[in-house]
Amino acid sequence: MNRYLIISILISLLLSTNVNAESGYDLWLRYTNIQEKSYHKFASRIFAEVCIDDTSATAGVISKEIAMGAKGMAGIDPVFSSAPGRKVSLLITTNPESLDMGHDFTTEDIGELGPEGFEIMFDDNKPEKTLIVAANTPAGALYGTFTLLRKIQTRTKEMRIPESSVPSISRRILNHWDNLDRTVERGYAGFSIWDWHRLPGYIDQRYIDYARANASIGINGTVLTNVNANALVLTAPYIEKVKALADVFRPYGIRVYLTARFSAPMEIGGMETADPLNPEVQQWWDKKAREIYQVIPDFGGLLVKANSEGQPGPHNYGRSHAEGANMLADAVAPHGGIVMWRAFVYSHESPEDRAKQANLEFEPLDGEFRDNVVIQVKNGPIDFQPREPFHPLFGAMPETPLALELQITQEYLGQGTSLAYLGPLFQETLRSYTYRPETHTTVAEIIDGTAYNHDLSVIAGVSNIGNDMNWTGHIFGQANWYAFGRFAWHHRLMQEKVAEEWTRMTFGSPDEILEPVMYTLLDSREAVVNYMTPLGLHHIMGRGHHYGPGPWVTGGRADWTSVYYHRADSSGIGFDRTSSGSNALAQYAPEIGEKWGNPETCPDKYLLWFHHLPWDYEMDSGNTLWEELCYHYDKGVGQVKEMIATWEQLEGDIDRQRYHHVEQLLAVQLQEARWWKNSCLLYFQQFSGMPFPADIEPVEGDLEEYREMKFPYAPGIRPSW
Numbered sequence: 001m002n003r004y005l006i007i008s009i010l011i012s013l014l015l016s017t018n019v020n021a022e023s024g025y026d027l028w029l030r031y032t033n034i035q036e037k038s039y040h041k042f043a044s045r046i047f048a049e050v051c052i053d054d055t056s057a058t059a060g061v062i063s064k065e066i067a068m069g070a071k072g073m074a075g076i077d078p079v080f081s082s083a084p085g086r087k088v089s090l091l092i093t094t095n096p097e098s099l100d101m102g103h104d105f106t107t108e109d110i111g112e113l114g115p116e117g118f119e120i121m122f123d124d125n126k127p128e129k130t131l132i133v134a135a136n137t138p139a140g141a142l143y144g145t146f147t148l149l150r151k152i153q154t155r156t157k158e159m160r161i162p163e164s165s166v167p168s169i170s171r172r173i174l175n176h177w178d179n180l181d182r183t184v185e186r187g188y189a190g191f192s193i194w195d196w197h198r199l200p201g202y203i204d205q206r207y208i209d210y211a212r213a214n215a216s217i218g219i220n221g222t223v224l225t226n227v228n229a230n231a232l233v234l235t236a237p238y239i240e241k242v243k244a245l246a247d248v249f250r251p252y253g254i255r256v257y258l259t260a261r262f263s264a265p266m267e268i269g270g271m272e273t274a275d276p277l278n279p280e281v282q283q284w285w286d287k288k289a290r291e292i293y294q295v296i297p298d299f300g301g302l303l304v305k306a307n308s309e310g311q312p313g314p315h316n317y318g319r320s321h322a323e324g325a326n327m328l329a330d331a332v333a334p335h336g337g338i339v340m341w342r343a344f345v346y347s348h349e350s351p352e353d354r355a356k357q358a359n360l361e362f363e364p365l366d367g368e369f370r371d372n373v374v375i376q377v378k379n380g381p382i383d384f385q386p387r388e389p390f391h392p393l394f395g396a397m398p399e400t401p402l403a404l405e406l407q408i409t410q411e412y413l414g415q416g417t418s419l420a421y422l423g424p425l426f427q428e429t430l431r432s433y434t435y436r437p438e439t440h441t442t443v444a445e446i447i448d449g450t451a452y453n454h455d456l457s458v459i460a461g462v463s464n465i466g467n468d469m470n471w472t473g474h475i476f477g478q479a480n481w482y483a484f485g486r487f488a489w490h491h492r493l494m495q496e497k498v499a500e501e502w503t504r505m506t507f508g509s510p511d512e513i514l515e516p517v518m519y520t521l522l523d524s525r526e527a528v529v530n531y532m533t534p535l536g537l538h539h540i541m542g543r544g545h546h547y548g549p550g551p552w553v554t555g556g557r558a559d560w561t562s563v564y565y566h567r568a569d570s571s572g573i574g575f576d577r578t579s580s581g582s583n584a585l586a587q588y589a590p591e592i593g594e595k596w597g598n599p600e601t602c603p604d605k606y607l608l609w610f611h612h613l614p615w616d617y618e619m620d621s622g623n624t625l626w627e628e629l630c631y632h633y634d635k636g637v638g639q640v641k642e643m644i645a646t647w648e649q650l651e652g653d654i655d656r657q658r659y660h661h662v663e664q665l666l667a668v669q670l671q672e673a674r675w676w677k678n679s680c681l682l683y684f685q686q687f688s689g690m691p692f693p694a695d696i697e698p699v700e701g702d703l704e705e706y707r708e709m710k711f712p713y714a715p716g717i718r719p720s721w
Ligand code: GCW
Pocket: 177, 185, 186, 227, 228, 305, 309, 344, 383, 384, 411
């Protein structure tokens, strides 16, 4: 063998044993070498001499990021300076007024960029065009820098590099459902990344990488703890640990928030009550807030789940949610903090349809909340299903800022084994028309504050992050973290664009990679809807762990059973939420009620959410409802088969490690899709009494066996379940 061959084999061996390179740890921030000559040349020129006209800690983050990007993508080490004036190729400045641009860039524009926006532009005045990233603050400059790096990573043409951007929503927050013992409720990517035991002394590199990843997509807040809260996190030793994290995150523009257990004054304060109208309880919270802010001056505020699923709250003392929220709001207000009070409140003791309960509880309180309270509402009225209509609270509380809570972790969409890109789900929710106050008002405009003129705007995503090497368990789960951040920053983005960005950054740009990965992403959520809960079915997953199908689940709390939601019987299937049923539809604007209230005009995707219809109901397609249901389940399985075939085209084009990871998980997903289809169709057939269409993949298996399957060690659940 010749010498050169041996050396090149050795080099490739060395490269392939670099664990981080292909484990997925680097997420979308891979900065791989640019192959295309023109882009390579452009990157080399831009990153040659970089001036960062800012002295904050964030400037250090910016220069490190640029150094990494320049080295990785163009193979160069930039020359950095901090004094503007001399000739540079890239100027990053937080003093935009000092620029002598002489063209359309004015101080006025800069004013409009606010505290987080940025502008990227070429200074045409200089012969060798300088690229400028200008912002009013270090955070704005950081977002501009990441945007520039993304543009180069995604091979945006030079002429399309200029951009001016301001976030649509001001607080873009991850919600971690992480417990202090490091288990993660509904977490499918290992244990919590917060190593509470070793904090504050030990700063895990993960914290820094986490902050970097979030900043790169504009996330500016993180609630560290589970909404099913543990009061201990509010004690002094934990506040010190939280401070250590806050210090790491600050230069990345990220603030920390915590969940507040409503009964904390009793659990850690030795008090007899947590009644929000009791002056001593109020004083306890005031003092607690002072203590937190003394240690963490930019602490974001508190997130609260009260009087829901066993959590304590103001109802325990006969007080309203407004009285509870306002007490906490008053405690944090002097320090600039906010309270995010969740609307996910329902009780099995109430005879009302669970889908109606949040509106019944919160609508009457509109106008009673303090200015620094935001009501955090899940995207739909039940619970993060593969598909739900938007929550009827959006548009129903004009006096109160409402936050949108999305679930990034795939509790109900296949958990850690399934590929389901949630961009379409996020987009569908954000763009839903509420008809309040105007015909064209969307959910996005309710939450960004423009519809009803609110300053406070919040979007939250329940995190899918854990200590797995690749962060999210399934590598494609990273796309959902990415998509949440991108939509939070700019809620009018197209989910296809987000998918393309993520794909190019994660796997590279050549067409032979881009097209198949995009195809797989874009079809995946609808595939899951089809094989789990088509035509508006919902909440028919396994009890407690929510893993796999469980349409037969009955007994115990009615609103935690499947039969409560699908209502299948010999007369038909679906939940009648029209005026002849629970009338949940009346909580929407009349235009929506009219359209969705009639099965002829209700979109198929919501049909069984709002209607109980006979098995032989004739669908638009000409099929009976039963046939249509069978075809949807079958289609879902077919879509997973196609995803597999598409993925197989990538063998050899994607590194072995990530290829094989996805290949194996897709095989599991296919088994799960068939399991869903077979068990649901066998179960529902008992009621329809109708045959399966001859042209679907045969329905196999034994219903009894499916019912008997147990998963005592499914991840993400509380030991008490
Ligand atoms: O989706 C349900 C989950 C619970 C969760 C709850 C909530 C944190 O099954 O695990 O509790 O919602 O959002 O509060």
